[in-house]
Amino acid sequence: MQAWWLVPFCKTLHYFGIAVLVGIVGLVDLRIFGVAKALPLRPLQRLMPWAVVSFLVSAASGYVLLRINPANSLGPPVNIAFAAKIVCLVLVGLNDVLYFSTGLKRQVDGVGAGESTSASAKIVAAVSIALWIGVVYWSRMMTFLAGAI
């Protein structure tokens, strides 16, 4: 039997980690779309290690929550919201691999103050925003769709 505060504490860490992550992704992606154009993209993208740390905080606290109550996310019955959340996270990973491996990240690093980004950078940013919104949506739906199938 764990302490009563362990679950809400882990949920706080889990949500706060996602919030900072979505905050950083939002700031970078919005700049790629032309918001706050006076910011050069190179320093902004240097915030990415922070996003990785936030992800690790969320992943670790999420793992603890999963271990405390595995049925909530893993079922049975299968929680389709949790499955969809993991699919979104895998797609986020693929999108990031694409962003770094194609040299697009380096190209965006060269976008200075007042300059616009390429169409391909905007597409990757749009996919990134859509997938993170998906992660949050399916996280929320885990409560409502538990036991749906």
Added chain:
Amino acid sequence: MHIVDILQQWSDTNAFFIWLRESPSVWAYPMVFFAHTLGLAFTAGASVVIDARLLGAAGFVPVAPLARYFRAIWIGVWLTVVSGLVMLGSDPQTKLTNHLFPLKMLFVVAAIALTAALRGRVASAGVESNVPPVLRALAAMSLLCWLGAVAAGKFMAYF
């Protein structure tokens, strides 16, 4: 009659809130809750990152242009507040009598006020890397209030 009872009675007989509570549709209550979750995630997350910059972290990011993000943050605030009020309206008694609710509201109101106070000050911060002490103090309070609001929101379900 107590104000909480009046609100509860109004909610119990209001067609919109009856639909919101009783509809099995994922477009009803779950969508409002999702809007709240997403709005707060971006608002709190982006605010905390800007607060951290003002407190001296990530010195390589220029401060003044960050002011342009406040319009998006403000949209997030509205999304969170409106969806929060709708959820409050659908279940006033449970939420208003929760012992953590006043604390959460204190954090939220303070965080929003600090966001408003920060907006203009960030815009006029200039390009030099040293942030004025007043701005740092506001940023520190903002960071604590957003963290407090998130924690209070999560802990409310356990009180």
